[in-house]
Amino acid sequence: MAQGAIEGYPKGWFVVAFSGEIERGSARPLRYFGRDFVAYRGDDAVVRVLDAHCPHLGAHLGYGGKVEGGCVRCPFHAWRFDEDGRCDEIPYAKKIPPGAKIKAWPVVERNGLVLLYFDPAGEAPDFEIPVIEEYGSEAWLPWVTAIYHVKTHPREIVDNLADKAHFAYVHGTAIDDFSFEVEGRRAVQRAKGRAFLPGGGVDHFSSTTTYHGPAYLLMRMDGALQNYMLVAHTPVDETHLDLRLGVALKIVGNKAKTEGFIKAYMDNLKHGFEDDLKIWEAKVYRDTPVLCDGDGPIGRLRRWYRQFYPGGAPSVQSVQSTLSEESR
Ligand code: FES
Numbered sequence: 001m002a003q004g005a006i007e008g009y010p011k012g013w014f015v016v017a018f019s020g021e022i023e024r025g026s027a028r029p030l031r032y033f034g035r036d037f038v039a040y041r042g043d044d045a046v047v048r049v050l051d052a053h054c055p056h057l058g059a060h061l062g063y064g065g066k067v068e069g070g071c072v073r074c075p076f077h078a079w080r081f082d083e084d085g086r087c088d089e090i091p092y093a094k095k096i097p098p099g100a101k102i103k104a105w106p107v108v109e110r111n112g113l114v115l116l117y118f119d120p121a122g123e124a125p126d127f128e129i130p131v132i133e134e135y136g137s138e139a140w141l142p143w144v145t146a147i148y149h150v151k152t153h154p155r156e157i158v159d160n161l162a163d164k165a166h167f168a169y170v171h172g173t174a175i176d177d178f179s180f181e182v183e184g185r186r187a188v189q190r191a192k193g194r195a196f197l198p199g200g201g202v203d204h205f206s207s208t209t210t211y212h213g214p215a216y217l218l219m220r221m222d223g224a225l226q227n228y229m230l231v232a233h234t235p236v237d238e239t240h241l242d243l244r245l246g247v248a249l250k251i252v253g254n255k256a257k258t259e260g261f262i263k264a265y266m267d268n269l270k271h272g273f274e275d276d277l278k279i280w281e282a283k284v285y286r287d288t289p290v291l292c293d294g295d296g297p298i299g300r301l302r303r304w305y306r307q308f309y310p311g312g313a314p315s316v317q318s319v320q321s322t323l324s325e326e327s328r
């Protein structure tokens, strides 16, 4: 294995649902990281995520599990589990066996999203997803959303942040100013450019796009409209991931008019993403790409990203010595 190679699943916060996907008092299955989970929203409105399969005879708690307060009851023989995954009641037994527990995962609900902290080594979270101050306020519309199930590896999605050259050719966007920096668990791209609108006209925009950890990307864009764009990807298994898109917009003029804007904006964004998707689903990953001086800082981004993988200390091994300064 190459030093610092990207294998297995990264650790960090991952969006596993938009808030609206998990209703109060109901449980549902999730499948991510090659494993099964049950997510449920208690009667107190708090979302919990546990491993899916009951330690008794293995039923999946996400298919027919009943929510009671902050607990979930197995659909097979009615053992009940609390939010820490401990069995606290077996209706037909006098004693609860010591092994009657399942793993509970760290979860937060923030910015209209349910996020799970995944770490294959089981360590506690070591960074936070920032609160979007405007989100949920009167002046902003909440996320308009889309979900894609994509056959690709997370590293392809992440490469995009530093891939300055693809904007013109895939998205028809001119980038006039571009910078990139990394700091701890964050990677930040700042761009100024021109987007050519489908109906004609040019939108001069400036954007700040930040990865908070390996999989949660938030872009703040100021142009004709002020908005946030969310791109959150979560590995389903080694070959597929779920990609969640969201657009939140500041209300301009009246609300109904802004709702029209946001729909058009999302349609436009989806077209842009579908152009990326076609490339991602058919491409191969180049561990040692041949880069040129007009490429963005792909090597730097990859070294930053490797920190989220087991044994993935920063390394320069996989970046060819022929890279330009910028691409390093
Ligand atoms: S399998 Fe869950 S209670 Fe029996």
Ligand SMILES: [Fe+2]
Binding pocket: 160, 166, 170, 171, 276
């Ligand atoms: Fe792209």
